[in-house]
Amino acid sequence: MNEMIYEYDGNMGKILKVYPDRCVISSIGGVKGAMFGSLLTGDKEFYFKDITSVQFKNLGMTTGYLQFEYPGSHSGNNFVSENSFIFSATVGTAKYKKLKEEIPGIYEDIRKRVNEAKTTKADTRGGTSAADELKKFKDLLDSGVITQEEFDAKKKQLLGL
Numbered sequence: 001m002n003e004m005i006y007e008y009d010g011n012m013g014k015i016l017k018v019y020p021d022r023c024v025i026s027s028i029g030g031v032k033g034a035m036f037g038s039l040l041t042g043d044k045e046f047y048f049k050d051i052t053s054v055q056f057k058n059l060g061m062t063t064g065y066l067q068f069e070y071p072g073s074h075s076g077n078n079f080v081s082e083n084s085f086i087f088s089a090t091v092g093t094a095k096y097k098k099l100k101e102e103i104p105g106i107y108e109d110i111r112k113r114v115n116e117a118k119t120t121k122a123d124t125r126g127g128t129s130a131a132d133e134l135k136k137f138k139d140l141l142d143s144g145v146i147t148q149e150e151f152d153a154k155k156k157q158l159l160g161l
Contacts, residue, residue, distance in 0.1 A: 008106065010087030011095060012063065016106070021117070022047045023068065023110060025085050044082055046070065048110075048117035056107040059100045063088040066107055130158040 008016045017024040023046045046068045055067040067084040087103060089096035134155060141151040155161075 006106070008085075008087070008099075008103070010085055011089050011099070012086045014085050014087075016066065016085040018106070018110065020113075021049075023085075025068075025082070027082070046083075048113045051114045051117075054107065054111055054114065056104075058104055059088065059096065061091065064099070064103060066103070066110070133158050 002019065005018045005020065007018070010016065013028045015026040015028065017026065025044045025046075027042055027044075050070045051068050052071060053069040055065070055069070058064045063086055065084045065086045067081060069083065073083055087099050089099055137146065137151055137154045137158075140146045141148065146154075
C-alpha cells in the first residue's frame with residue numbers, strides 16, 4: 001500500500017501525503033520551514049487505524065490546519081504541532097482558492113478512511129470469525145433451536161457461498 005493517493009503543499013513548510021492506509025506530514029525545514037516553526041526536515045506518519053480524531057480549520061483570512069490525534073498525543077498549538085498540516089496562501093490567489101475549496105474534501109476523505117480503518121479493526125479484533133459463528137449455529141441446530149434449513153442458509157451466508 002505504498003501508492004500515494006494525493007499530495008498537498010500547504011505553503012507553510014509542510015506537505016501532506018495521503019496513502020491508502022496512512023497520512024504523512026513532511027516538514028520541509030530550511031528557511032521556509034523555519035519561518036513557520038518547522039526547523040526540522042522529516043516525515044511523521046499517521047496510520048488511519050491509530051488516529052482517534054482529526055481537527056480541521058479551513059482557510060479564512062488566516063491559516064488553516066488539519067491536526068491528527070492518536071493515543072498518547074496532545075493537541076498543543078495547532079499551528080506549530082508536528083501533528084498538524086498547516087496551510088495558507090495569499091487571499092485572492094489561485095493557490096488560496098485551490099486550498100480553500102479542496103482541503104475540506106481532503107478532511108472528509110481522511111475522516112472516512114479513519115472510520116473505515118476503525119470498522120475493519122473492530123471487525124477483526126472484537127468480532128468473531130466465520131468458523132466461530134458457524135460453530136455457534138451448529139450448536140443451535142444440535143439443540144433443536146434452529147432447523148436444518150436455517151442452519152444451511154446461515155452457513156452459506158457465513159462462507160460467502
